[in-house]
Amino acid sequence: AQSVSQHNHHVILSEAASLELGCNYSYGGTVNLFWYVQYPGQHLQLLLKYFSGDPLVKGIKGFEAEFIKSKFSFNLRKPSVQWSDTAEYFCAVNWPSSASKIIFGSGTRLSIRP
């Protein structure tokens, strides 16, 4: 079955720390990969996406993600977090066999200590 796993439910970091949030999906082939972010009290918005090409994808606000096909992973990274990065982060995957669906991971809540 198609599934998306986010291993960290809650991550707490201090400002300026480096961030890596894990995302794995159940099986490969051609996939589209997304990271969405939900800031407190706001709606989900797209951080970045991967469709093809360079597996290192740059997104907004200094975020990046690396697609590693052999590991079925699409981890999100940021070298130095800010307090304003406090939010919930969702990994999402789109498979061609279920092209009408984006399957979301359970989310990782990121708390940044000022």
Add this chain to the structure above:
Amino acid sequence: DAGVIQSPRHEVTEMGQEVTLRCKPISGHNSLFWYRQTMMRGLELLIYFNNNVPIDDSGMPEDRFSAKMPNASFSTLKIQPSEPRDSAVYFCASSIGGAWGNEQFFGPGTRLTVL
């Protein structure tokens, strides 16, 4: 640009009552999605419309749930009768060209509490 508009933002109702959630997608978007978010199950797709036609409703939990899209600028999600386990945040999202490879733009959500 108004973005996806949902109403109401909060709804508190009693078990057995009918609940109607509303969504206005971004103008020009031809795909609309309804999601439900709960602590237990995360973010789940309920139904997907393309050009006002329901394409995939496999995520609709049961017959108590129904969704319509009478025109390109309006959709409703109805729960009748509502139950406490329906308490969740319901999101509407829209995109150009369907889910495959396209960014979805989410509304602010409707927080539903069924007592």
